[in-house]
Amino acid sequence: MSLSTHVLDTTLGRPAQGVPVALDRLGPDGWARVAEGVTDADGRIKGWHADEGRHRLVFEVPRSFFPEVTVVFDADGENHLHIPLLLSTYGYTTYRGS
Numbered sequence: 691m692s693l694s695t696h697v698l699d700t701t702l703g704r705p706a707q708g709v710p711v712a713l714d715r716l717g718p719d720g721w722a723r724v725a726e727g728v729t730d731a732d733g734r735i736k737g738w739h740a741d742e743g744r745h746r747l748v749f750e751v752p753r754s755f756f757p758e759v760t761v762v763f764d765a766d767g768e769n770h771l772h773i774p775l776l777l778s779t780y781g782y783t784t785y786r787g788s
Contacts, residue, residue, distance in 0.1 A: 705733025716744040
């Protein structure tokens with residue numbers, strides 16, 4: 691299935707460009723890196739692939755109180771997964787997008 695993410699800086703009210711993001715998959719020997727990227731001018735990374743199973747997105751956001759945000763999720767066979775991250779200086783939220 692395809693996977694995308696979108697990072698929005700809610701403090702500034704605009705996409706968060708240049709955020710390093712890693713995609714890992716949990717296997718029998720622990721976490722393994724599947725992909726790495728940096729958000730584009732619109733705060734997006736597209737075109738990744740996720741097999742069924744447990745994964746995590748690791749966002750590096752050093753200008754925040756939380757310098758690393760890890761989102762663990764179970765890929766369930768859908769055609770596409772979209773996982774946005776909304777950032778502010780002292781908090782963040784995420785959800786399953788469309």
